[in-house]
Amino acid sequence: MRLKMYLLLLSVIVFFTPSSVLAETSKNLAVFYELEGDVTEKYNNMVETSFETIGFNLTDPHKRVNDQYKAKYGSTVLDVLSFMSIVNDEKLMPLLNIDPRIAGFAPFNMLIHKSLDEKTTHIGHLLPEVMLDIIGIEDKKLRKDFIASFEPLDAMIEKEMGGKKSYMPYTKLTSDSMLNFEFEFERPEDIDDFIEEFQNTFEMSFINKDYLIAGFHNFMETTDDAEEVLKGYDLFWTYSLCHLEYSYNMFDNKGGYPEAGLFAPCSMYVYVRKDSNKMVIGMPRLVNWSDTLGITDEKRLGLVHKLDKEIPEILTALGMKAVTNVNPLVETPQPYVAKVEAAKEVKVTTAPVESKKEEEIIVPDSRNIMVSIPTPSKVPTVIKVETVNNNSYDINNRSIKFSKRVPPNYTGPKFGKKFEAPKVDNTAKVGEVNAGRIATYLRGELMTQEEVEKTLKSAGFSIITSTVLDKKGKLVSVVFTNKALTTMASKANRGFASTLRVLINKKEKEISIVNPLYMLKAFLQTDFDEAGAKELLTTLTSSFKGLKDSEDMLKYQLLPTYQFMSGLPHYEDMEMIGQGSDLIEKLQNNKRVLFIHKLDNGSTLIGVKLAKRTNKFTKRIGTNNSAMLPYPVLIENGKAWMLEPKYYISIMYPKLTMTQFMTIATTPGAMIKDCTKVFR
Numbered sequence: 001m002r003l004k005m006y007l008l009l010l011s012v013i014v015f016f017t018p019s020s021v022l023a024e025t026s027k028n029l030a031v032f033y034e035l036e037g038d039v040t041e042k043y044n045n046m047v048e049t050s051f052e053t054i055g056f057n058l059t060d061p062h063k064r065v066n067d068q069y070k071a072k073y074g075s076t077v078l079d080v081l082s083f084m085s086i087v088n089d090e091k092l093m094p095l096l097n098i099d100p101r102i103a104g105f106a107p108f109n110m111l112i113h114k115s116l117d118e119k120t121t122h123i124g125h126l127l128p129e130v131m132l133d134i135i136g137i138e139d140k141k142l143r144k145d146f147i148a149s150f151e152p153l154d155a156m157i158e159k160e161m162g163g164k165k166s167y168m169p170y171t172k173l174t175s176d177s178m179l180n181f182e183f184e185f186e187r188p189e190d191i192d193d194f195i196e197e198f199q200n201t202f203e204m205s206f207i208n209k210d211y212l213i214a215g216f217h218n219f220m221e222t223t224d225d226a227e228e229v230l231k232g233y234d235l236f237w238t239y240s241l242c243h244l245e246y247s248y249n250m251f252d253n254k255g256g257y258p259e260a261g262l263f264a265p266c267s268m269y270v271y272v273r274k275d276s277n278k279m280v281i282g283m284p285r286l287v288n289w290s291d292t293l294g295i296t297d298e299k300r301l302g303l304v305h306k307l308d309k310e311i312p313e314i315l316t317a318l319g320m321k322a323v324t325n326v327n328p329l330v331e332t333p334q335p336y337v338a339k340v341e342a343a344k345e346v347k348v349t350t351a352p353v354e355s356k357k358e359e360e361i362i363v364p365d366s367r368n369i370m371v372s373i374p375t376p377s378k379v380p381t382v383i384k385v386e387t388v389n390n391n392s393y394d395i396n397n398r399s400i401k402f403s404k405r406v407p408p409n410y411t412g413p414k415f416g417k418k419f420e421a422p423k424v425d426n427t428a429k430v431g432e433v434n435a436g437r438i439a440t441y442l443r444g445e446l447m448t449q450e451e452v453e454k455t456l457k458s459a460g461f462s463i464i465t466s467t468v469l470d471k472k473g474k475l476v477s478v479v480f481t482n483k484a485l486t487t488m489a490s491k492a493n494r495g496f497a498s499t500l501r502v503l504i505n506k507k508e509k510e511i512s513i514v515n516p517l518y519m520l521k522a523f524l525q526t527d528f529d530e531a532g533a534k535e536l537l538t539t540l541t542s543s544f545k546g547l548k549d550s551e552d553m554l555k556y557q558l559l560p561t562y563q564f565m566s567g568l569p570h571y572e573d574m575e576m577i578g579q580g581s582d583l584i585e586k587l588q589n590n591k592r593v594l595f596i597h598k599l600d601n602g603s604t605l606i607g608v609k610l611a612k613r614t615n616k617f618t619k620r621i622g623t624n625n626s627a628m629l630p631y632p633v634l635i636e637n638g639k640a641w642m643l644e645p646k647y648y649i650s651i652m653y654p655k656l657t658m659t660q661f662m663t664i665a666t667t668p669g670a671m672i673k674d675c676t677k678v679f680r
Contacts, residue, residue: 104283178282432517
């Protein structure tokens with residue numbers, strides 16, 4: 001309703017005034033396009049494919065965030081809400097050399113939203129002028145170039161989507177609009193060693209406070225000449241930060257502000273200048289949301305202030321110091337002193353706005369809030385990283401809690417009735433179905449790489465590759481196959497089943513073999529050959545003595561239709577990451593391609609080495625299931641396919657909880673990027 005009123009007020013002005021003049025003179029916040037009905041599929045195609053032709057790349061898409069709200073909180077008033085973060089690296093990177101703060105909106109969100117009670121879909125983005133004003137950038141050349149880069153974007157939206165174009169004005173701009181921090185560290189000889197340890201500690205500091213690292217964009221790796229363009233920097237990346245509870249209360253519920261998604265997720269930039277020992281961090285404050293949109297609801301304002309208070313506290317606890325918002329390439333930042341205004345107190349609900357269960361928190365009701373700064377802890381040169389032992393997880397522990405509401409005509413067991421698990425058969429063989437469930441892995445005592453390879457060869461298998469997965473060499477993945485396995489998988493869309501893996505895990509002092517009965521049931525789908533799979537299992541269990549079932553397991557009959565949760569991908573929901581008759585040729589001499597395995601039907605399975613940062617996901621959710629790497633990609637009929645990462649990760653980590661999945665939120669997108677790169 002608010003958006004419609006904004007658009008109605010401006011409709012006459014828009015009709016008679018050129019858009020470039022209108023955007024500068026009427027103090028508009030964003031441009032919106034109104035379209036009738038559900039245009040999501042057409043919109044997604046434009047953002048995912050068409051935008052690339054004009055230089056805008058999709059970084060970390062978050063489609064249908066409203067589905068997550070419904071799953072986690074039980075309800076939503078939204079029909080669609082998607083955050084499609086985009087950035088024009090080619091145009092933006094030279095501007096980082098003029099004022100690096102411009103990364104505060106890099107990437108920025110292409111927003112699409114529609115409520116359940118309306119017929120109109122809204123598509124829009126913040127105007128570049130407003131982004132620059134919020135950041136505080138006045139450089140005329142930078143402003144001109146940045147604003148001009150948006151012209152082909154809006155032209156394409158008008159061409160491909162059409163609809164009624166209008167502008168949304170802002171209520172006011174925030175004077176104290178940015179968070180700026182500096183962090184001095186003891187610089188090691190190899191900056192990469194510091195980066196790896198720092199990133200994990202930095203990200204976990206936010207994750208432990210219920211934030212999501214919803215995106216990661218490394219400018220140094222975006223183009224072939226990125227390091228040359230940004231030669232004044234050792235590193236430069238942006239995080240996309242999200243707080244699910246905050247976003248649900250802000251965008252959803254009665255009286256929600258889905259248009260506030262223009263600012264989501266928040267972009268936090270991080271950079272170190274060449275040979276410097278000072279890291280610089282910055283991001284727009286969340287008060288920009290409430291001030292520009294004129295949000296007066298006390299509960300939502302309270303949530304804004306809560307996060308604007310909490311984020312600086314997290315950074316300060318890491319040893320970072322707040323500084324003034326100036327261009328550090330031109331002016332030296334000074335220590336920041338927060339402005340404090342006398343204000344009444346507001347009760348903030350951390351539960352959904354409509355919820356009856358509310359935890360009250362007192363915060364100052366003021367745009368410029370007082371920040372409680374904890375005493376910073378001493379940060380070592382190399383920060384210790386806490387790893388996760390996946391064996392300690394409870395297989396039935398999922399963080400999503402469902403209500404006791406039941407669907408119409410429900411005939412299942414009554415809620416509250418004690419669950420009686422099927423009886424375990426103590427005589428069942430290792431790796432076979434037991435009480436309706438099957439183990440993902442066969443665990444055994446630690447063996448050397450030489451011993452594993454010798455045992456596999458003696459059992460009639462051939463070694464495709466043996467690759468070290470970590471820097472210290474404690475994780476080695478041995479990929480193997482035989483004629484029977486290759487033949488079973490030499491069918492359309494089934495090539496992912498053509499190899500098995502053994503993980504040599506020196507850290508956990510064990511080996512883990514992917515259970516062929518488990519994997520083939522899932523990956524061969526309707527082509528599953530149970531007798532052939534059991535024969536492979538028998539060969540492995542007789543060759544490797546003393547194997548035991550892993551605690552990782554799933555229901556056997558559900559494997560072909562497995563998905564982590566409703567709305568997430570199945571096996572068949574693969575990602576196409578390359579197309580053309582020269583796909584195999586592009587792989588030649590590519591160091592990231594660790595194996596090439598030819599199948600009987602002319603298809604080819606390859607294994608891709610993931611980037612350093614992507615590869616770190618196993619540290620957070622458990623290294624003992626790392627046999628899923630290197631990442632498999634299937635080339636078939638001139639197209640390259642990869643299993644959708646959310647599917648592949650979850651089926652190889654069946655004990656994964658939703659909370660754990662959130663700690664690696666950027667990993668699926670990073671996996672797609674890494675695998676796509678080998679075909680460029």
